[in-house]
Amino acid sequence: MPELPEVETTCRGIAPHIEGQIIKQVIIRQPKLRWPVPETLSQTLTGLSIQSVSRRAKYLLFSTTSGTVLLHLGMSGSLRIMSTDQTVGKHDHIDFIFNDGTILRFNDPRRFGAVLWTTEPAAEHQLLKNLGPEPLLPDFNGELLYSLSRNRTIAVKSFIMDSHIVVGVGNIYANEALFMAGIQPTRQAGKVSLARYQKLAECIRVVLQQAIQQGGTTLRDFVNEVGKPGYFQQQLKVYGRAGLPCVGCNQPLTEIRIANRSTVFCPNCQR
Structure with a gap:
């Protein structure tokens, strides 16, 4: 998608x-x-x-x-x-x-x-009016994530994929941002500290900007306006790499399901 x-x-x-x-x-x-x-x-x-x-x-x-x-x-x-x-x-x-x-x-x-x-x-418009902030604009930050996450027991990965919290953090980019931030995707959203949310917000921004620079990620169908694929897939650190060595510690990456979505992470590097 x-x-x-x-x-x-x-x-x-x-x-x-x-x-x-x-x-x-x-x-x-x-x-x-x-x-x-x-x-x-x-x-x-x-x-x-x-x-x-x-x-x-x-x-x-x-x-x-x-x-x-x-x-x-x-x-x-x-x-x-x-x-x-x-x-x-x-x-x-x-x-x-x-x-x-x-x-x-x-x-x-x-x-x-x-x-x-x-x-x-x-x-x-009814499809847009209740959406969260754009992750690449200044009104999205760690303080916002922290304030909205209090007392939330859902997994932090599901939390950042909720379009009412922030838009555009799809499954691929949620996996990558959480790895970059060193946060385990199963951790309860309400138990992530402000400092870690500040880092996560910046990682979300960085991952999305890198993907845009590479023209997106081509896994099945996506091509750009002239029919060419995106190349960010070549830079993925965890998504699609279950069982392969972590680029940080060389330990095998683990794959689980969160909200019926493939979730790959490093149990050693992400806490």
């Missing part, structure tokens, strides 16, 4: 191609995604200009003078910049065609993605 770094990579990749462009046509080949594509979307968007492309959590936001397109990549979705002579594939569900001939194509084999429209402020 594309996580925050993959979505941010997509956002940065497509923005220069479509910001300031006028939508000439929207072709909807498959409206049955996670939620139905609005029936009037093509008519609504035709003639509008894309003022900005941004990201909130794992949603891409295409802002216009009349409203905002909310797009989610789902489990296997991708957005690619195409030319008019490129063949339409089986899972190419939506094309945004611009006046200069640029095509932004939404491909989603599993159809868990979404393309929605709102005329209200995007921040007030």
Whole structure:
């Protein structure tokens, strides 16, 4: 599933191609995604200009003078910049065609993605309004994690993966950040000290920034706006390395399940 770094990579990749462009046509080949594509979307968007492309959590936001397109990549979705002579594939569900001939194509084999429209402020949309802070912005820090974790008995890994606490810390990056911070993922969230949360917040930021610089992590489906994979997988220290030597102490890494998610850690380095 594309996580925050993959979505941010997509956002940065497509923005220069479509910001300031006028939508000439929207072709909807498959409206049955996670939620139905609005029936009037093509008519609504035709003639509008894309003022900005941004990201909130794992949603891409295409802002216009009349409203905002909310797009989610789902489990296997991708957005690619195409030319008019490129063949339409089986899972190419939506094309945004611009006046200069640029095509932004939404491909989603599993159809868990979404393309929605709102005329209200995007921040007030029901899918966004209750989300936690962005981990790469200043309002996310260890003090926040510490204050929200008091008396919480859930595993710290589940705690930082809760989008109401902080957005975008998916399974891969939670594993990596906890390893970098030296915190065992099973530790109760309410029993982690302020100092350790301060370190964990910084590690979350570092891991996500590193992943963005590498274009995301490709495990199954993710490709960027030109169809290339991300390369952060080559830098993973624990995720996907169960049984292999820890890069810190050379002891075998352990794999368990937390909230039905694969969790890999070093019992020696993480306490």
